[in-house]
Amino acid sequence: MSIASETATTTITTVRFNDHYPLNGFKLLEVSSDVLDDLQSTGRLVIKGVDKNDEAVLCTSIKTYVLKSAHTSNSMMLTHQQTGSNTYSIESLQQLHYELTEIPPRLATIKTHLLKRPIDNNQCFNNVDGMVIDNGTDVSTAVGYTMPQLESLVQASPLEIQQYLNSVLHVFHIGDRIALFSERYHERLVELILTEININGWSSHSIPINECIEKIGDTPRQALEYIFHIYATKCEDKMSSNSDQYYKLDTNMICIFRGKQILKSVGVMPMDKFLEKWTDSVPVGFTPRFDMLKGVAVATVAKNNNKPTATYLSEEDLPIMPKDRFIQLFKINTKWSLPELEPYIRPIITQDAGLESFVLKFARSAPVPGSKEKIYMSRY
Template identity: 30%
Template sequence: MSRTCEEVEATLQIAKLNLEDLRSTVQCLAFSSTFTNVEYCLMELDDTLCKEIEAGGSLVIRGDKSDHAVLCSQDKTYDLKIADTSNLLLLMPDCKTPDQLPCDQQSFSVSYCEIAGFANHYWELRRCRPKLKKLKKLLLENAYEGPESVQGDGQDTQLYTTEDLLSQIQASHAELMEHLKVLHACQIDGFWRMLDFDYEMKLLNHVSQLMDSESWSFSRVSGKVCLQELGPLEPEQMIQHCLECFGKQFVEEGEVYYALDEDKICRVTAQMLLQNAVKFNLSEFQEVWQQSVPEGMTTRLDQLKGLALVDRSSRPETIFLLKTEDLPEDTQERFNTLFGLREKWAEADIAPYIQDLCGEKQTIGALLTKYARSSVVNGVKLFNSRRPLS
């Protein structure tokens, strides 16, 4: 039913509102003949996401049937949560906001808007960590062990393109690509492959031996000579990939060189030594470790944060492999696992294993306050579980 101007004025009088105090355009609402409450979902976006959509970008909802859905922009991941509201939200495609109405109109007018639907809840977005643990598992299904493994071993072999991974991993494109770098994955014939650890160490050993024979400093390794000398042994793409994973490229007099990263090489060498041992005598390990790295490099225990854990309470002191990437992604499960391994932790020991759990503005201290209890033993602050462990 359409209202006339006279009916609108009469309604304003009953409401004791003066026409002079209002805008000259009145919008009358009516339910559409195709009114529905199931075809529309509302989502609350922050300014950054709004601008991304307005600039032609897109938002993608990712997750398998068993996953809690997340929404991804080009570089961020958000949890999707339903937020209820006590106010009924009306969906009106043709409704105008005050700033869209004429403000200098002299005559009083009435316009009509149809209500297409309503909602009593909306999707609320909360920034969250990308869920990347599954990525390594997928890539290890067919780890690259050399040229003979390019095509896989049979019909059941699964290889993944970027699009394949985006369809299965709950992460934005930028976060996925960054983690592929962390895993030292590379693209071979359009498919992402993660190098078998032994094969990766074989490549690094080739480079180390060449450095030794040429008497090179690890801070100035010739990319050209590496490809010339090692190309007959391994694919040039793999030699270059190894140099890029463990070094930083620079150009000098028109030639490409690599400055190898001391910490990365010491770290991966330690992983090689520890991966087949349950526990290693600490002093013996440090001696063997130093002898195993290229000449000129110095090993330090702080290079092993998030990779190995030192047990100072045992006699003799020991060290064993404990990788952050092998721990649960869920925060509570991560703490349960850590406190299951060791009842009490010093902050310096536990920090590397929970650093990745911190939100954008969250500190390690805040995380420990929420999930652990603190006590002081012999002047040292230690943390233990807030809840009993089964």
């Protein structure tokens, strides 16, 4: 096919099909200016589908998007101009393109992966050049993951993964590897510290960290310091005569630890018995409140006697897909308030999305008699 261009000098443009037409390796992707700027800055976009049943997502350096195909209103021909001529070859005919929709990063699997390669005992520590040694054998490759390994396993951008590791999981770093303590080993270390505080009669607001670690004895210092940094804060204005640094236990973190520990072991408890056992388990002066367990436990009603109960329900254990998550939540409780739903729904919506409008896609609301509040029930 030839096309004449009506200019001062007539130019003939020739368009023909490529000998290997159609070349199916071409796909069209519609991107926003933000995605384009990120691509031009970093030189990479990554499409991830970790499991065969996963939706394909595209990750920039800072955000995560789901990929969806959409038909174009008009078919588009992709052409290639031959060098030094006015001839174009048609490489491909495109009748659909891919669109991007920003989604929350799918980060829950990070903890699952890290707990497959945990630090599980004292023998995992031997401070020789910062390496992890087990019975004299270098097992650094068997504990934790490098950042590139995690990026390949998780449908999220590098920035989102890094923020989650630092602010939510409180990971332990071993050289270039990232690890978590096993739940059993983590709990054991917290118990050692709390027991030592109790034995020595130290105030929960004034704990000499070096003395505490020395008295505990046969436990790696870096493991105990790691636990202190999670469950306590440094007292900047207090120093002992021997230059020991004092720490103050974080009330919320200790109460959450104990509440989760009690409830996870049984699943469901009568509310009054749970609150009594929970209060007895924390240091003197600490007052646990059920709202501390947002995203960890919910108040339910026993079916046999209609009495209030506490039910272990971790946000991390719920399905990633919104519809499946709502179905499971409404199996636990048939009616929810918006504040009750928030810790279980906020992690699966983008920061700028409205919580109530999102909930109403999967639930219906009804007013609470005599109140401005609403309750939410399943659509399914």
